[in-house]
Amino acid sequence: MAYWLFKTEPDAFSLDDLKSAAKQTTTWEGVRNYQARNFMRDDVKLGDLVMIYHSSCKQVGVAGIATVTAEAYPDPSQFDLNSDYYDAKATVDTPRWVVVDVAYQQHLNKLVSLKAIKENDAITEIALKKGGRLSIMPVTNNDWHEILKMAE
Template sequence: MAYWLFKTEPDAFSIDDLKHAANQTTIWEGVRNYQARNFMRDEVKEGDLVMIYHSSCKQVGVAGIATVTRDAYPDPSQFDLKSDYYDAKATAEKPRWFVVDVTYKQHLNKLVSLKAIKENNAITEIALKKGGRLSIMPVSQSDWSEIISMAN
């Protein structure tokens, strides 16, 4: 099992939206950065745990936890002409973008802010501390444990 952080803007999709989704599960679509895509396509696996991180909002930080419930598959939105995520260069034979399914696990007892993460010297590896802007990033087991303990 691996640990991940998935960023989302809560005005578009939040941990609350995931909790209230059908079967508390959603497709994690719209990733349009190649490095984040590569993580999702090649490394994120069913059973991995995901921190849901709210960004571009008043309270930025880790808000909850999800579980990956389906390995990567082609993002259907890349083929949909009506989608904001349509990609004219993508084909069924050569998809460019991938998704995973995630299922709600829990809200954290309190949001763990970006500021608190940056100030915690026990958190050493997460790209957030170094200004990482990827929408999907790995989280070490030690950083995961520390962030979870901060929420409690």
């Protein structure tokens, strides 16, 4: 099992939205960065745990936990002319983008802010500390557990 951080803008889709979704599961769509796509396509596996990180909002930080319930498959929105995520270069035979499905697990007791993460010297590897802007990033075992401690 691996650990991940998935960023989302809560005004578009929040942890609360995931919790209230049908069966508390959703397709994690709209990733349009090649490195983030490659993580989803090649490395994110069934059962992996995901920190849901709220960005571009007043309270930026890790809000809760989800679990990967389906591994990568072609993102249907890349083929939909009416979708914000439509990609004219994608075809059914050669899709460019993938999605995974995630299921709600829990809200953290308190949001762990980006500021607090950056100030914690025990957190050493997470790309957030280094200015990483990817929407999907790996989280080391140490950093995962340290962030969870901060939420207690």
